[in-house]
Amino acid sequence: MSDTKSPADSEAGEIPDGLPSTIADGSTPLDKADMYRMGKTPQLHRNFRFFSIFGFTMVLMQTWETELNVSVFGLVNGGTGGVIWVYFGAFLGLFFAILTMAEMASMAPTTGGQYHWVSEFAPRSSQRFLSFIVGWLSVLGWQVGNPAICFLLAQQIQGLVILNHPSYVPERWHLTLLVIAILTVCMVLNTLLYRALPLLETLALVLHTAGFLAVLIPLWTMGPKLQSAHDVFFTFADGGGWGNTGLSCLVGILSPIFSLLGPDSATHMAEELQDASKSLPRAMIATALLNGVSGFVMMVTYCMVLGDLESVLQTPTMMPFIQVFYNAVGSYGGVTAMTCIMIIMASCGVVNNIATSSRQLWAFARDRGVPFSGWFAKVHPRLGLPLNALGASYVFAVLLSLINIGSTVVSFPVSWAWSEGGTTDLDDRRSTSSPVLGWVRCFRRMLSRVAASR
Numbered sequence: 001m002s003d004t005k006s007p008a009d010s011e012a013g014e015i016p017d018g019l020p021s022t023i024a025d026g027s028t029p030l031d032k033a034d035m036y037r038m039g040k041t042p043q044l045h046r047n048f049r050f051f052s053i054f055g056f057t058m059v060l061m062q063t064w065e066t067e068l069n070v071s072v073f074g075l076v077n078g079g080t081g082g083v084i085w086v087y088f089g090a091f092l093g094l095f096f097a098i099l100t101m102a103e104m105a106s107m108a109p110t111t112g113g114q115y116h117w118v119s120e121f122a123p124r125s126s127q128r129f130l131s132f133i134v135g136w137l138s139v140l141g142w143q144v145g146n147p148a149i150c151f152l153l154a155q156q157i158q159g160l161v162i163l164n165h166p167s168y169v170p171e172r173w174h175l176t177l178l179v180i181a182i183l184t185v186c187m188v189l190n191t192l193l194y195r196a197l198p199l200l201e202t203l204a205l206v207l208h209t210a211g212f213l214a215v216l217i218p219l220w221t222m223g224p225k226l227q228s229a230h231d232v233f234f235t236f237a238d239g240g241g242w243g244n245t246g247l248s249c250l251v252g253i254l255s256p257i258f259s260l261l262g263p264d265s266a267t268h269m270a271e272e273l274q275d276a277s278k279s280l281p282r283a284m285i286a287t288a289l290l291n292g293v294s295g296f297v298m299m300v301t302y303c304m305v306l307g308d309l310e311s312v313l314q315t316p317t318m319m320p321f322i323q324v325f326y327n328a329v330g331s332y333g334g335v336t337a338m339t340c341i342m343i344i345m346a347s348c349g350v351v352n353n354i355a356t357s358s359r360q361l362w363a364f365a366r367d368r369g370v371p372f373s374g375w376f377a378k379v380h381p382r383l384g385l386p387l388n389a390l391g392a393s394y395v396f397a398v399l400l401s402l403i404n405i406g407s408t409v410v411s412f413p414v415s416w417a418w419s420e421g422g423t424t425d426l427d428d429r430r431s432t433s434s435p436v437l438g439w440v441r442c443f444r445r446m447l448s449r450v451a452a453s454r
Contacts, residue, residue, distance in 0.1 A: 046271070067302075080231075110363070115134040144400065150401065166316070190358070222329055357393045
């Protein structure tokens with residue numbers, strides 16, 4: 001019997017005989033050994049190092065920025081106490097999940113990520129089926145994330161315009177065009193300027209850190225009189241009308257979960273990371289820990305200076321955090337600068353999300369998990385990028401963004417939410433409708449009608 005090992009028989013980190021000690025694509029011998037064991041052929045250049053992939057995941061996750069954007073849902077469904085304690089619980093749960101994924105990433109650092117791990121660690125009888133299901137969930141999850149993040153970014157831009165030009169009347173088609181413009185710019189960065197992406201991640205990480213202080217310190221020093229710690233940590237609310245505070249807090253868990261997603265994104269860039277089996281798990285764990293802690297600090301600070309929740313929800317800017325910034329700083333210039341930090345960081349997050357979603361699609365196509373796998377799995381010979389997967393991710397996001405204009409099914413809850421929103425003055429010279437509170441009421445009423453129809 002031959003003693004020759006197949007790729008699957010090699011141990012993680014074991015360098016098979018005959019492999020070259022220097023790899024032209026930027027791989028280390030350990031990277032080459034890992035790819036050999038997993039039965040994968042290296043096709044992408046390893047352009048990332050530890051610090052740049054750490055910046056990549058930190059910027060994509062950007063917990064403190066995202067929490068300011070989406071905390072309104074948790075504040076309505078749970079109150080300040082609910083959103084803080086639910087955030088803490090969600091962070092602990094997700095952190096231990098990331099620890100588990102980091103361990104698997106150290107053993108199998110592949111762009112496929114979760115679906116590949118399932119194919120290795122699930123019971124042999126169900127490996128193929130479970131891997132296929134997980135692969136599709138991962139592909140679809142990352143793909144729909146692109147327009148979702150773009151819409152949040154576009155709404156921030158519209159909110160900033162309303163702040164400085166109160167006569168502006170936002171339209172749904174404005175939002176869609178903004179989304180398409182954002183996607184186009186980010187697509188250019190992911191293709192023509194891809195070689196500069198590691199440098200961009202490093203610069204974005206610096207802004208992410210400096211921006212945290214630039215937003216936090218004004219809220220601490222210039223914000224309204226702080227509420228008592230007891231009121232902030234132990235005031236719970238059922239603004240969604242669920243009839244049970246505990247249930248309301250569980251509904252509000254959507255806010256912290258959304259802001260804590262993303263440390264696993266580095267996994268889908270694993271085949272572009274040098275020394276991946278070591279750098280990848282370290283980046284994932286460090287990202288989850290640092291972003292989780294900074295997000296908690298920002299969340300507590302935000303709740304401390306929040307003031308009257310009802311008036312904040314009814315802000316004419318349509319973005320409650322902009323109203324909180326204005327209440328704290330009292331200066332349009334200051335609020336504009338703070339919001340611009342949020343916008344720039346969200347833009348960098350879109351760049352990274354497009355990169356991640358395209359690599360996930362490419363990897364799954366390489367393993368023949370999607371229709372037209374041969375086309376999606378192609379790598380451009382000159383750029384060294386999965387250009388077809390990138391283009392498909394862009395087109396899919398653009399098509400989803402068009403629903404905002406063309407579908408009456410979608411426009412119905414949008415219009416309903418808008419009409420449910422109240423009015424308030426940002427100052428004495430302006431007022432307009434806000435759909436934020438309306439979205440919460442709309443969601444509750446739609447669920448009630450579905451339940452009543454059964």
